[in-house]
Amino acid sequence: MSTKAVEMMIEPGAETILRNMGKQMRTKARSKVLNRALDHIRDNEHMSDVTAWFSEPRFKASRRTTVRISDANAQYLEAIASLVGRGRPAILLDIVYMAASKMSREDYEALR
Numbered sequence: 666m667s668t669k670a671v672e673m674m675i676e677p678g679a680e681t682i683l684r685n686m687g688k689q690m691r692t693k694a695r696s697k698v699l700n701r702a703l704d705h706i707r708d709n710e711h712m713s714d715v716t717a718w719f720s721e722p723r724f725k726a727s728r729r730t731t732v733r734i735s736d737a738n739a740q741y742l743e744a745i746a747s748l749v750g751r752g753r754p755a756i757l758l759d760i761v762y763m764a765a766s767k768m769s770r771e772d773y774e775a776l777r
Contacts, residue, residue, distance in 0.1 A: 668733040671742065673699075673757035674726035682765045689773035696733040699757065701776040702764035703738040710767065712748075718763050719749040719756060726758055 687698045706715060734742070742753050749756070
């Protein structure tokens with residue numbers, strides 16, 4: 666599987682959520698957690714539900730970081746960004762919160 670480095674906005678709450686999600690997925694790698702969460706959202710959520718989540722900006726993050734995600738997830742992010750008219754860094758930050766709100770314990774176990 667080839668991966669692509671993409672930039673994302675980050676803030677302390679999102680870092681904590683990623684760490685907690687990683688514990689449940691048994692990994693410490695932020696990129697793995699985010700890539701698995703994107704796989705889950707892409708496979709299980711309808712595009713209209715996903716784009717509705719991004720209808721308004723919620724967070725004003727000042728820091729950025731880089732994560733590696735699969736090419737399929739990078740294309741998925743590009744599609745979301747073009748649909749909602751926002752950049753990928755902001756979309757990835759919101760994906761963290763969306764994944765945390767939509768994923769159950771069984772989902773985390775399935776993504777290990």
